[in-house]
Amino acid sequence: MPRDLFIDGVPELLMLRLLARKEMYGYELVSEISKRSNNVFTFGEGCIYPILHRLVRQKELSVRKDTVSGRSRRYYKLTKLGTKRLTTLETSWSNVSRGVESFGKELGHAT
Template sequence: MKIDKSLLAGSTIILILKLLEEGDMYGYQMIEELSKKSNNVFQLKAGTLYPLLHTLEQRGLATSYNKTADNAKVRKYYSITKKGRSYLQEKEKEWKTYATAVNKVLGGEIFAAI
């Protein structure tokens, strides 16, 4: 299913932080995980991911470090910071309120419970 881009933009940061909350990852891994977890709904373009990751790093929500993989390739891993975790919590709360409200309007009380 194609999803409207504007819907995605704001939530991408939350999605990335959520992935990092579970463990340190490098960029390619994130895209794979994201599409796996969302049943291929979120096909994040790699070109969008890196500017976002670098912004997260500059805002202190994530940090990065280099790690050498088995094939001697140096990979840049990202890891969520304390600040990132509290930011994520706050945004998750906001998102849930928003989603509940949208569901209420769209489908009445039944959806609101989901």
């Protein structure tokens, strides 16, 4: 399991999941995460951009620039490498979920 899964692995996983469906820009991503998670994930919205830029540097995302209403906007898309990264994170996450679930069950039997 990657050591960073609990630090920024969750926002990264959510972003990659959304970007696997379609090309999106930052604000759109944040709004979608917030809507779909019923505001469970309340990390500082601006903090997702440094993660997006790192993923671009790692070639896991590709970026396209556009100008909308006079403002510069970047649209992100998942690359082949990003799809691999998403699979890894999905596997790690389901392992964590299974681990926590089985841990809870064990405790339930003990009491």
